[in-house]
Amino acid sequence: MPESFQQIRLESIAEAPDHRVADHLRPVGVSAVPSPWGDELLVRVVLSPIHPCDILCAAGLVPKRAGARDGSDSTEFLPGIEAVGVVEAVGSGLEDEFEPGQRVFVCCWAPWGRWEEANGVWSEYLLVKKENVIAVPDGISDSSAAMFMVVPVTAYVMMIEMLDLQAGDWLLQNASGSAVGRWVIALAEELGINTINLVRREEQVEELKQETGAEHVLWCPSDGSANPRLQQEILRITGNGRVKGAFDAVADGLSATLMLNVMSRYGTLIVYGVLANSGVALGFDASVRMVLEGMKITGFSLQNWWLPDTPDEVKQRVYRAVWNHIRNNPALNPQVESIYAFKDVDQAIRSSLEPKTGKVLLCPRSADATHE
Numbered sequence: 001m002p003e004s005f006q007q008i009r010l011e012s013i014a015e016a017p018d019h020r021v022a023d024h025l026r027p028v029g030v031s032a033v034p035s036p037w038g039d040e041l042l043v044r045v046v047l048s049p050i051h052p053c054d055i056l057c058a059a060g061l062v063p064k065r066a067g068a069r070d071g072s073d074s075t076e077f078l079p080g081i082e083a084v085g086v087v088e089a090v091g092s093g094l095e096d097e098f099e100p101g102q103r104v105f106v107c108c109w110a111p112w113g114r115w116e117e118a119n120g121v122w123s124e125y126l127l128v129k130k131e132n133v134i135a136v137p138d139g140i141s142d143s144s145a146a147m148f149m150v151v152p153v154t155a156y157v158m159m160i161e162m163l164d165l166q167a168g169d170w171l172l173q174n175a176s177g178s179a180v181g182r183w184v185i186a187l188a189e190e191l192g193i194n195t196i197n198l199v200r201r202e203e204q205v206e207e208l209k210q211e212t213g214a215e216h217v218l219w220c221p222s223d224g225s226a227n228p229r230l231q232q233e234i235l236r237i238t239g240n241g242r243v244k245g246a247f248d249a250v251a252d253g254l255s256a257t258l259m260l261n262v263m264s265r266y267g268t269l270i271v272y273g274v275l276a277n278s279g280v281a282l283g284f285d286a287s288v289r290m291v292l293e294g295m296k297i298t299g300f301s302l303q304n305w306w307l308p309d310t311p312d313e314v315k316q317r318v319y320r321a322v323w324n325h326i327r328n329n330p331a332l333n334p335q336v337e338s339i340y341a342f343k344d345v346d347q348a349i350r351s352s353l354e355p356k357t358g359k360v361l362l363c364p365r366s367a368d369a370t371h372e
Helices: 019-024 052-058 142-146 149-162 179-191 204-212 227-237 254-261 284-293 302-309 312-328 342-352
Strands: 005-010 025-030 040-049 082-090 103-107 125-129 133-135 170-173 194-199 217-219 243-248 263-271 296-299 336-341 359-363
Touching: 005 342, 019 025, 019 052, 019 342, 025 342, 040 103, 040 142, 082 125, 082 142, 103 142, 149 179, 149 263, 149 302, 149 312, 170 179, 179 194, 179 204, 179 243, 194 204, 194 227, 204 217, 217 227, 227 254, 243 254, 254 263, 254 284, 263 284, 336 342, 342 359
Parallel strands: 170 194, 170 243, 194 217, 243 263, 263 296, 336 359
Antiparallel strands: 005 025, 040 082, 040 125, 040 359, 082 103, 103 133
């Protein structure tokens, strides 16, 4: 066991969720590796992804986590939502449930029970409660395990638990080139669900088709100028059958208006992101359709209500299903763009904000930045 280890700290709030976030994060040395108490695990972190939520949090646009367990103040806390790691030591009260060397997924949002949100995970070593870990099954890569909750579980819950999509149904989504969007495309293909995928950059149309095999990828300019044409095109693709549900990660009102105008009676629009940072204002025609056709708009937040309010037996079923899908379908392993050591966190943040096809991940040490 080393005498010291590395963490990444957010020293102050950034001016905006852009490349300036990189200037507010720094790696720090911690003098001693802690030992677990009876109900704790000591986990050595292997890989952790950088998510848009991490950037928003660093810019103060998402409520910050509870104060760090080590007593640091609220402007100097550990970022990072999820990671994969290895159990290094087990508290006396957990020896029947865990063992050293076991791989675990770690999440600052407790996957079990109603345990309060813990500190972030961008640390070479973490002391965690058992409520913050999930055992990683054999046959799952480190990179896939590191991104288990924010991407696969989010996509699966929205598709299967909330919309109850079945083979032959139509699903419409924007931000389709994102990690969640690509996972949706891959799972839908496996289950026989039809997808129509909107992208905000014209060059993404062919890129996404080639990279995912998606049949229907449409350019949707962010100013809404193509919405009338897209509405007709979507109705043509579906044979006027309209779509059962839609995922909106942009939340600018323009996407929601388009989605409601092509949605079937009693359809559901799920808003799960706020990339536009501008608020939702629906067009009059979409508002009328929503009233007359019994459609609804609902939000989805993994951390704020699904995790704390869902019974553990339901979460166990969901986790098991998601692990099985990942293990059996190579297309459901999220793509990795690059891996950076903690010491290069500024470069990692900047890279994560550039157009890309995969996720940017962090690992504590340079020598370990080769995981698959």
